[in-house]
Amino acid sequence: MSNRKFSPASWNVGTRISAVTFLLAGAIIAALIATITVLTSGMLERRAIDSVRNELHGVTSTVELFNKTVSSQAVSFGRIFRAGLPGDFALDEATTVDIGGRQVPTLSVAGHALNLDFSAPDAFTERTGGNATIFAAAGEDFVRVTTSVKKENGERAVGTALDKASPAYPALRAGRTYVGLTTLFGKQFITQYEPVRDAAGKVVGALYVGVDITADVAALKERIRAVKVGDTGYFFVLSAAPKTYGDLIVHPNKEGENILDSQSADGHAFIKEMLEKKEGTISYDWQNPGELRAREKFAAYAEMKDWNWVIAGGTYRDEITAAATELRNRFIVFGLAALAVLATVLYFLVRATVTRPLAEVQAVATRIADGDLTASATARRDDEIGRLVGAINEIGARLSGVVGQVRDGAEHIATASQEISTGNLDLCSRTEEQAASLATTASSMDQLTTTVRQNADNAR
Template sequence: MGKLRQFGLGAKLSGIAFILIALIIGTLIGVSSYTTTRLQEKQAIDDLTEKSTSVVQMIDLFNATLKNEADRSLKILETYFPGKFTSDGSSRVNVAGKSVPVLKSGGSTINNDHSVADRFSAQSGILATVFVRSENEFIRISTSLKNDKGERAIGTALDANSAAYKSLLEGKTYNGITTLFGREYFTEYLPLKNSSGQVIGALYVGIDFSENVKAIKNRIISMKVGDNGFFYAIDAAPGSTYGNIVMHEKDEGKNVLGIKATDGREIVKELLKAKNGVMHYVDAADAEGRERIISFHYFKDWDWIVIGRAYTDEITRDARTLRNWFMLGGLLAVVALAVLLYLLVRNLVSRPLGHAVTAASEIAKGDLTVRLESDRSDEIGQLANAMNSISQGLANVVWNVRRGTDTIASASSEIASGNQDLSSRTEQQASSLEETASSMEELTSTVRQNADNAMQANQLAVTASDVAARGGNVVSQVVETMHDIDASSKKIADIINVIDGIAFQTNILALNAAVEAARAGEQGRGFAVVATEVRALAQRSAAAAREIKDLIDDSVGKVEAGSRLVEHAGATMQEVVASIRQVHDIMAEITAASREQSDGIEQVNQAITQMDQVTQQNAALVEQAAAAAEALQNQSADLVKQVNIFKLKSTATGTRDEAAALVKKAIEQLREQGRDATFSEISNPLGQFTDRDLYVVVYDLNGKNLAHGANPKLIGQNLIDSKDGDGKPYVRERIDIIRNHGKGWQDYSFLNPISKNMEPKSMYLEQHEDLIVGCGIYKT
């Protein structure tokens, strides 16, 4: 193969042309030789058949002469027995040691009476025998036939396997040939019947034609086909001689049932079964292995198979000689044509292609200014124009690639710069996120501390609220006590007023008493002293009362002021209690908010941690993108657009109309071409009855598959119980549709050969004679 690649295109084309021409001429010679050989073979077969037929006709003519003679002789023999034939089963006689019924003609007993047979044979030269029926046997009771020892052949039975025996039982006349004591006889048997029509015996005549048949055999044996072809005959009559050669130059009497061909066929048994025909075979016992052709014909009257045999190589010798001359002339013609083609190809193809190769090499080196000059309009000229178009196209592509490469380089540089900037910002963002995360952790700690302080303040507010409430209660009690003191002071003031009134009255009374004592004089002087003392006491009492009153009034004022202050303090304490309660509520809300804020900050902290991770990943991706951009910046990409065009067989599914049309087409071909040819065409996956997922099937009315377009392996199988994908016996249902309607549609599920899925299907069915022809479509 390596050396072959070194040759130029002209040499290769010439070599290919040489091979093609050699193949063509060789094929023509082969076809011619084959045709001639087959023609000679056919002529030889026709010659064999014609000669075999003439042999059979010769034997048939001789047989007709013998039959006429036997018919005439049998009628003459009947005249030797003028009376009616009767047989009484109750009356028996011994014949050669065997007890048999008595057979009479008129009143004469035939058993052991050979006079009539001898007289007939003496006058005609033809053997005569009389048989009596004993149960299911025909026994010889009178005959002119004697064996080699001169003994009469009586007391023996007719062979129950012979054709004569069967004909006599049926009450029919039989004629044929037989061999007795080394002599050939043409025989005829006539059944003897009683008045009831029952066969009670038989008459027999035998014409010795040994010399005549010997002459015929010699004549037939002398007939030749080719150099070594000849004719012979085999006994086809059932019995001990079945398969024996009855006519042959050397092997007469030999049994040849065991002859086999090299392929194992039992040739003689096949031709005995076929009776008539032509066969080719190689005898397994033939050391040379030469193929033989035989043409054989059956001669029914004698149960002979007449065979003409010849060697294939002898009858096709002329064809082989002609083939050899053809081969020699073809070889010379091939060589001459090959040389001529080489010169033409070199001038018309190789040289222009060489120029094209040189131009392609220059283009491959990068010189896109190369152009081919050609004024030819054939494929070479088209190639030159195509090369020029390729060169120009490549030049345009190079310019576009250059511009594209520049653009890609600029864009790559910008992408790289952007990636670097993005990488820097991403790193800054990552750093900021780390700081934010740290701050958020501190904030989380502070918020948690605030939440704890708020909880403590809330507890203190609760305690203060309780203390303020208790203080409020005490102030309320003080206010009530002050109110009581104020009331008591007012009562004391009232009492002091009474005392002051009493002192005033006492002073008045003392004054009056002094006046009166003065009036009384000496007598009243002691009273006046008392009065003066009482007056002085009253004045002191009044003064003391006034002082007490002033003190009480001052105390009352101070108590009223204190009561007002205490009331104000009570109100203030109520406001303090309410404020502390509000502080408690606010601190509780602050505590809850601090907890929520702590949780939220914790979530924010987690989010920031995730953002930090994502940012780290983004930073890594940015670095990868930067590396890819840098790699893209250092590379030039050639952009190639490929277009693949495929011409595909349609995979569209068939329609109901197409399925019905295929069935009708198949039925029409069945009518025109018969079953075998149509079944073969239907079962061919590439034939006219297979289209996409459509194919034709044929069954008989018992469910046996006779043709199948999708699965020929099913042919010959009985599918009566076959089930579809849903478990339904679809073939049995088809038979019911045909028997009830003659045609129609059937729904079932089956495997789609295109999608390989189980899909719903409908099949159109129509009856033709005893056949069911169908074609299905998939519904999906």
């Protein structure tokens, strides 16, 4: 019984109308909320990505501008250093000098031997504040024969060969000048490596000048660290240089670590992808220690080619769409409140305009069905329900007329039956009288017959 009570088939019309309207309004509001949430999330995400790209462009532009400025300075320093060494260079491979335990051919300029002569580099350093080195070609190597560059222990860095992994090495071997970032003994320099040739045009050595930018790079790193994306997002810098490939040059808390093999929660090697593609955007799932589930992150990245840097910035996607989520939650609250108001208004409206009038019609119809043909309802409206009330009243009136006609016919039939009954009684009475007369006549005939028979007998 209770199951039927809660079955939609047992609901009255008002309840059904209210339920259908409520569900339809709820579906419309839910669809609107979902649409607004999706559109808002997409808009916020696009804005966030554009914002990160703009920040990224600002960071890379700053680094590039700084690099361009100090590179120009390094080129100027190179001209100054070369101007301090007038004349033609020559390399005497037959005459060697022991430098740091290595026999190095003698490099000279205008006939003046440069091996272990520190006057030119020191004069340059005193004049410009930069440092300088002269390399002599020794087989496949370029060996430092004089320099103002000093190691961490204060000794001059002479007798060592230029690292073949340095981007300057292939440039010098090809007879080209190289300008770029170099790290020497824990310090960063913008350097120029310029090949020097003898009178025959053969590369016999190289001149190096460097501008110490360690403090400037530290300031740039601090500026990059200060850039925030969302609530917890940040910028970081990866090294794309062969020897430090995958090292974190800038990071809030992992600087110096190599994260080349880092993988997302689903096993995607996103760091390798960034270093290979150099520029673009990437999304990946990341789960921090102590977190119960992975969260989606996105990053935009670009290459700073001259420094072998890949600069990236990103954050969690849910931080970008947090405003949309908050807006969605507000819409849900407002939607539920609106539905509650709608349900209340709809309940009383349907009850007053549908349920009660139909209940009155039902009561009248029930009374008529029970035989009370005097039952009727007042039609206050001219809509379907008002016309239904009029029809029920008409049914009652016509049934009452039919019953009256039947009653009148029954009365006529009863009167006729009474008259027939009276006529029958009169006929019976007359028949009985005639029968009695016939009986008397018959008796008289019998007596007459007897008398005649007696008279006949007497006559014989």
